[in-house]
Amino acid sequence: MITIKLMENKESTFSNILATITKDRERTNILKKHEQNLIAFLVQRIPKCINSDMLTGIGMLGTLITMGSFILAHFYSRTFLLLGILGFIVNWFGDSLDGRLAYYRNCPRKWYGFSLDFIVDWLTNICIGIGYIVYVECKFELLGFGFVVLYGWAMMMALMRYKITDKYTIDSGIFGPTEVRVILSVMLVLEVLIKDSIIYSSAVACLILLILNIKDFRNLLIIADQRDKQEKQAKEEQVSHE
Numbered sequence: 001m002i003t004i005k006l007m008e009n010k011e012s013t014f015s016n017i018l019a020t021i022t023k024d025r026e027r028t029n030i031l032k033k034h035e036q037n038l039i040a041f042l043v044q045r046i047p048k049c050i051n052s053d054m055l056t057g058i059g060m061l062g063t064l065i066t067m068g069s070f071i072l073a074h075f076y077s078r079t080f081l082l083l084g085i086l087g088f089i090v091n092w093f094g095d096s097l098d099g100r101l102a103y104y105r106n107c108p109r110k111w112y113g114f115s116l117d118f119i120v121d122w123l124t125n126i127c128i129g130i131g132y133i134v135y136v137e138c139k140f141e142l143l144g145f146g147f148v149v150l151y152g153w154a155m156m157m158a159l160m161r162y163k164i165t166d167k168y169t170i171d172s173g174i175f176g177p178t179e180v181r182v183i184l185s186v187m188l189v190l191e192v193l194i195k196d197s198i199i200y201s202s203a204v205a206c207l208i209l210l211i212l213n214i215k216d217f218r219n220l221l222i223i224a225d226q227r228d229k230q231e232k233q234a235k236e237e238q239v240s241h242e
Contacts, residue, residue: 021100029176043104052098059094063124070131081188088181143202150209
């Protein structure tokens with residue numbers, strides 16, 4: 001009986017932690033459940049001497065590792081691309097836990113954290129694009145530029161959606177930053193096994209991202225139009241009451 005109660009209390013505590021770290025953000029990505037459970041598990045084990053800003057720095061370090069893997073692969077051996085997978089893991093750890101740790105410790109800085117996270121994400125996007133451009137020695141290096149532009153477009157739409165709906169979402173349907181990291185990691189493995197496969201996989205990735213962006217842009221315009229109509233109706237009702 002005591003064991004059962006301890007297990008129930010443990011599950012209840014974990015559920016409370018999960019609710020705390022996810023209350024400000026709606027997720028729709030495929031790996032949502034597993035990712036959030038892992039984050040809830042990890043935030044409890046982060047040493048007190050490590051704060052959210054340090055985790056953001058760790059996330060950026062992961063980005064530099066991935067960019068460095070492209071550069072090393074260009075000058076030495078494409079096997080170094082496998083180092084980029086480690087970079088994505090480090091980046092996920094820092095980027096996913098920085099804000100969640102603040103909520104877990106009940107010391108969130110909403111606008112500070114939002115501003116820092118957004119800028120660091122943009123720098124991450126640029127660094128990966130630069131790494132790709134250095135690695136690919138042909139006209140296909142423009143795919144790296146295309147990725148930066150398309151992902152930047154997705155980030156801008158996330159900002160606009162936040163402005164219009166007051167809800168911040170970082171996912172595009174079933175795809176989120178974590179799924180992007182997984183896909184990019186698979187692309188790196190394929191490139192190590194099959195030289196120049198990253199060119200074709202990058203082209204496919206850019207095409208998919210373009211389609212998702214167009215879809216999200218259309219949905220964003222619909223939401224924006226609905227808000228315009230609601231505000232107009234509210235203003236008309238206010239005038240009529242006066």
